[in-house]
């Protein structure tokens with residue numbers, strides 16, 4: 689079976705942000721397929737990827753882009769799979785443009801939009817794992833263990 693999670697991003701420059709999602713999924717034992725797919729520079733690649741995603745065996749898609757961030761919405765328009773959108777922090781407008789481009793979808797084509805930047809990428813990974821865990825008991829246990837360890841790592845007082 690192929691990777692259940694696809695992570696797509698608009699540019700190589702997004703990888704520094706998006707790798708947080710790939711890393712947390714790797715920690716949880718979830719395979720990912722990571723690709724550069726630009727809504728503007730490689731529109732045909734976008735169509736091919738999104739239209740074939742379900743048949744290719746993906747269960748969840750994480751899509752990150754910055755600026756005029758049309759990638760997550762366009763992917764969502766071409767597949768019924770759940771799409772999680774990560775607004776990458778842009779240089780010009782600090783990701784406010786990315787966030788607004790991704791979050792304000794018309795009714796009927798949802799994109800689950802996360803926070804701007806690295807926190808959004810990591811949380812997209814965790815949310816993808818949580819979605820898969822609804823039908824994967826072993827992954828649910830690993831996710832619970834991850835959360836318990838995170839809780840245990842928080843000191844009561846600052847050092």
Ligand code: RP5
Pocket residue numbers: 697698699700701702726728752753754755756776
């Ligand atoms: C978007 O434009 C990408 O998602 C990226 O965040 C932004 C800038 O891309 P580069 O000019 O760095 O390739 O399409």
